[in-house]
Amino acid sequence: MIEGNFYSVKMNDNTYQISFLPTEDQINEIYSWSTFPSHTFSTIDNAFKQYTICIVSSEKTTIGFLVYRLSPRCINIALAETKYEHRNKGVAKLILEKLTQQLLPQGYVAYHLYCSPENSQYIWKSLGFHYYPQSRFGKRSEKIKMYKIFVDCCTVKDISERAKELDIIEIWNCDAVIDDQKPTWFAEISINENKKLVKPLIFFGDDNWSIKIDQKFERYKNYNRESEVTECFYINDVK
Incomplete structure (x- = not known):
């Protein structure tokens, strides 16, 4: 569980609230606009119950979220999305910065994920993620996997x-x-x-x-x- 639960950050003339303890209403708000298929909502629901979801709000409206899983050293990003009209404004970067700030003192060293949908790879690349290296025999998986060491x-x-x-x-x-x-x-x-x-x-x-x-x-x-x-x-x- 994240120890610090709430931040308020001013960026690009906007004020954003980052919460590691979202409310059930905020989770339902995500369901109302998320473009992920509904069968993935159980992942969000489980993260809500396990305190492994970070959400961003602006003007009392939930505009982004990131679901993660923890292993001894690494953080797996399971799902992440920014509401359409708030994209390209640094929301995903802000979530990563605050999550890193929280987990770095606990011994975590890197993020890893696979890109779904595949074109999300370009967003993750812009956030400093790198592709997994290939094996001697070529690509190891059909999934596009990326990582970021911090x-x-x-x-x-x-x-x-x-x-x-x-x-x-x-x-x-x-x-x-x-x-x-x-x-x-x-x-x-x-x-x-x-x-x-x-x-x-x-x-x-x-x-x-x-x-x-x-x-x-x-x-x-x-x-x-x-x-x-x-x-x-x-x-x-x-x-």
Whole structure:
């Protein structure tokens, strides 16, 4: 449950109210204008009961919402929409900013979602989201999946940029590494005396993909069995 429940923000000569504890009337108001099919309303209703919905109002009218689910490190955006006449005014950006502000102190590091409808990808891209990387064998899913990391972390680069003297984690975009097959990406790391990474590695891929850390090959899911988001690598120590 979000600890801070209400904000009032002035933006572009308008005043917006952001609430993490909406009323039942506000939820019903969303149902009156949302373009999502009615069978998705149960998702909104469950989020209302579980305190995992954020709504935005202006002049006592509900104009936007975002439904989310929490895992140990990541926030899955399940549904989000802005009322038609209030689009392109920064409402979605405002919701994300306030949600990030609330959840960052609790250890959350990133958002992830799949685009439904598919053309929503362009909105999410404008908000700083990135596409999931492809596997060695092409697209892994028919769904368009995107993510946004909002904490300071290791930068993942193409393996062609590698300098050999660096301490690195190597990542392959496949589960089985054959012979001298080069990794696809790498991340430069710094390790303190407690074998903790100064900055964590956060990478959205497939937990079956192989990594090499401290000269050891493993599938990510075997390296971190506590991970509950199969698409997200989160490494903050050397085992």
